[in-house]
Amino acid sequence: MPTVNMNVNGEAVSGEVEARTLLVQFLREQLRLTGTHVGCDTSQCGACVVHVNGVSAKSCTMLAVQCEGADVTTIEGLADGDTLHPMQEAFRDNHGLQCGFCTPGMIMSALDLANRNSAPSEQQVRDWLEGNICRCTGYHNIVKSIMAGARAMAAGQGG
Amino acid sequence: MHDFTYHAAGSVADAAAKAAAGEDAVLMAGGMTLLPTLKQRLAQPSDVVDLGGVAELRGIRVEGGAVTVGAMTVHDAVENSSEVAAAIPALAALAGHIGDPQVRNRGTIGGSIANNDPAADYPAALVGLGATVCTDRREIAADDFFTGMFETALEEGEIVTSVRFPAPQAAAYMKFPNPASRYAIVGVFVARTAGGVRVAVTGAAGCVYRETAMEAALEGNFSAAALDGMTASADDLNEDIHASAEYRAHLVGVMARRAVAACG
Numbered sequence: 123m124p125t126v127n128m129n130v131n132g133e134a135v136s137g138e139v140e141a142r143t144l145l146v147q148f149l150r151e152q153l154r155l156t157g158t159h160v161g162c163d164t165s166q167c168g169a170c171v172v173h174v175n176g177v178s179a180k181s182c183t184m185l186a187v188q189c190e191g192a193d194v195t196t197i198e199g200l201a202d203g204d205t206l207h208p209m210q211e212a213f214r215d216n217h218g219l220q221c222g223f224c225t226p227g228m229i230m231s232a233l234d235l236a237n238r239n240s241a242p243s244e245q246q247v248r249d250w251l252e253g254n255i256c257r258c259t260g261y262h263n264i265v266k267s268i269m270a271g272a273r274a275m276a277a278g279q280g281g
Numbered sequence: 282m283h284d285f286t287y288h289a290a291g292s293v294a295d296a297a298a299k300a301a302a303g304e305d306a307v308l309m310a311g312g313m314t315l316l317p318t319l320k321q322r323l324a325q326p327s328d329v330v331d332l333g334g335v336a337e338l339r340g341i342r343v344e345g346g347a348v349t350v351g352a353m354t355v356h357d358a359v360e361n362s363s364e365v366a367a368a369i370p371a372l373a374a375l376a377g378h379i380g381d382p383q384v385r386n387r388g389t390i391g392g393s394i395a396n397n398d399p400a401a402d403y404p405a406a407l408v409g410l411g412a413t414v415c416t417d418r419r420e421i422a423a424d425d426f427f428t429g430m431f432e433t434a435l436e437e438g439e440i441v442t443s444v445r446f447p448a449p450q451a452a453a454y455m456k457f458p459n460p461a462s463r464y465a466i467v468g469v470f471v472a473r474t475a476g477g478v479r480v481a482v483t484g485a486a487g488c489v490y491r492e493t494a495m496e497a498a499l500e501g502n503f504s505a506a507a508l509d510g511m512t513a514s515a516d517d518l519n520e521d522i523h524a525s526a527e528y529r530a531h532l533v534g535v536m537a538r539r540a541v542a543a544c545g
Contacts, residue, residue, distance in 0.1 A: 124287060141287035141329070142319070165317055166461075168383065177357070177386045183316050184387070187287045188333055234382065252463065253381025 128189045130155070131199030139186045146170045146181035149196060157197040157226050161255070168254030171227035172196045178234035180253070197226035200233075209233055209271035218267030220258035228254050232268040240276035242269060282319045286328045293337060293417050293440055296330050300438050303328030308440065310353060310392025313384050338391065338442060343368050346448045349415075352391025352441040360385060369410070371452040371470070375402050378456060380463050391441040394426070397433050397488065399519065400464035404489035405454060406446070409470030409481035413445045430487040449474045453543035455536040456484075459523055466524050469536035471544060473503055480537055485518050485529045495537055505538040 127136040130153060137152045149155045149172070161169035163182050170182040173195040200207035206214065209229050219225040228251070235242055235250045242250070247265045256264060286303070290296030300306040306328035309315050318324050332338060338353035343364045350359060359365055360377035379385055379393075379402050393403040394414065407414070407423035414421045417440045426434050435441070452472035456465045465484030469492075472479045478499040480492040498507045513533035518526035 140284050142282040142284045163320070165313070165384075168381075171383060178383050179387055180383045183313065183383075185287065185312070185316070187289075188312070188331060190289065231382065234386075250382055253383045 124187050126186050126190055128192050128194055130194045131196060137186075141185065141187055143186045144182055145172070145174075145179075145184040145186050145189055145194070148186035149181060149194075155196050155198050159223055159226055161223065161227075166253070166255065167224070167227070168231060168251075169224050169227040171230040171254065173230060173234065176237075178231050195230075197229060200229070207233075208274035209236065209268070212271030212274055213264075213267040216263050216267040216270055218259070218263045224254060224256045224258075228256065228264055228268075232271060235268065236272035236275050240272055242272055244269065283322060283325045285319075285326050288328060288330045289334050290330050290332055292335060293442060296332055296335060297417060297438060297440055299328070299330045300440075303330070306330055308332060308395075310389040310395070311355065311384075311387040313380070313388040313392065314396050314398065315392075332391075332440075341365060348372065348446045348448065349443050350390050350446070351443050353389050354391075356380075356385040356388050356390070357382070359390065368448045369446055369452060371449075371454050371472075372406055372410070372446060375406050375454045375456075375470070378402065378458070378463065390444055394444065395433060395435060395441050397427055397429075397431050398464070399430050399487050399489075400459075400466070400468075400484040402454070402456065402465060402468055402483065405465075405468050405470040405481045405483035407444060407481075408489050408491060409454070409472045409479050410446045410449055410452065411472075411474060411476060411479060412447070414441060415443045415445060416441050424491075427489050432488070447474065451544040453540040455540040455543065457532050457536055467529050467532035467536050469533060469540050471499070471537060471540035473499075473544065478503065482513065482533055482537075485513060485533055487517070487519065492533065492537065499541065503541065503544070505542045508534060508538050508541065510534075511537075 123138045159169035161167035165183045172181045288299045304327040307326040309331045338351045340351045342349045356376040356379045365373045412423045414426045449472040454470045456468035467485045468483045470481045480495045483489045513530040515526040515530040518529045520526045
């Protein structure tokens with residue numbers, strides 16, 4: 123079986139995987155990082171979004187072996203000890219989640235937007251969320267959360 | 282997904298050799314279509330040769346009035362390239378409306394055109410602009426490249442290396458997207474080029490094609506009004522739960538008029 127090496131949340135990890143092992147399976151089942159969720163397993167819902175080399179990717183639509191040598195960040199890699207990342211804090215402050223299943227993917231996707239655009243408009247946020255599905259909130263508070271989170275990140279509040 | 286042997290290619294030549302050595306090997310670009318296909322067990326290759334690490338296939342170059350996009354350049358890079366935006370803004374805009382941000386972060390132009398999904402966006406840009414597909418063996422005019430549903434002129438093991446787009450005088454792409462997938466129910470790319478007006482249609486039929494009657498009408502009078510009352514023929518157009526053939530035929534006219542208007 124192939125061995126894969128990558129950095130996950132700043133830590134060097136390696137593991138034996140089948141070639142067909144998906145990145146999300148490697149993260150959840152081998153590394154036990156279960157914050158990254160599998161909603162649809164068909165590239166549509168975005169619950170599995172992580173960052174690979176600094177940009178968002180759906181970890182159900184990547185092979186673990188494609189991440190050889192890559193820097194991977196999951197939802198577990200955001201908080202600084204007990205201090206939430208500003209984007210996480212914004213989701214809490216703005217009631218940006220209900221059941222919470224989609225939230226890790228929403229936040230990882232939102233961070234990719236905020237890294238490119240520190241003051242996204244409501245329309246830009248809504249367009250950006252094309253690949254993230256939420257079945258509880260109606261999106262309104264997620265959009266508010268992301269706009270607030272991006273502003274907080276730009277203001278350098280702990281981010 | 283059935284298991285397979287994975288190979289990371291280091292160069293185009295390495296990829297070609299590894300693909301040729303496999304019993305039933307496939308090349309993987311961004312994997313945005315291939316991986317879902319494998320997950321559904323619609324294909325069972327013996328070997329997957331990953332082009333992701335082939336640096337020579339990435340990048341955008343503008344020279345002599347043409348934009349050359351490396352085959353492994355992701356949609357996000359085309360969307361956000363200031364050089365593309367300056368030379369062919371319609372191409373940057375098209376790339377920015379493919380799928381979702383995560384697809385645009387990984388999906389590539391080479392993968393898109395080699396797959397030739399009938400509802401993909403890039404084939405419309407290639408045919409609409411009269412682009413040239415460069416491979417590790419030859420150059421192929423876009424008009425000759427897309428040969429049928431999921432079919433191209435690529436030979437066994439032939440690898441797309443780049444696409445060269447001549448900059449048009451004006452161009453625009455208008456898409457009526459499926460609201461869930463963002464694939465084109467109908468997409469029309471209109472360009473006024475040195476060689477004449479080109480109108481390329483994706484999503485409507487089994488393969489991208491040119492609306493020659495609309496091209497002729499626009500040749501004499503490049504205005505949306507020149508297309509008044511014109512629709513595509515519904516014969517041989519796609520029909521599915523999203524749209525009937527007649528509706529798609531109607532949309533071809535609507536999207537073509539909007540694209541001409543957007544050319545300014």
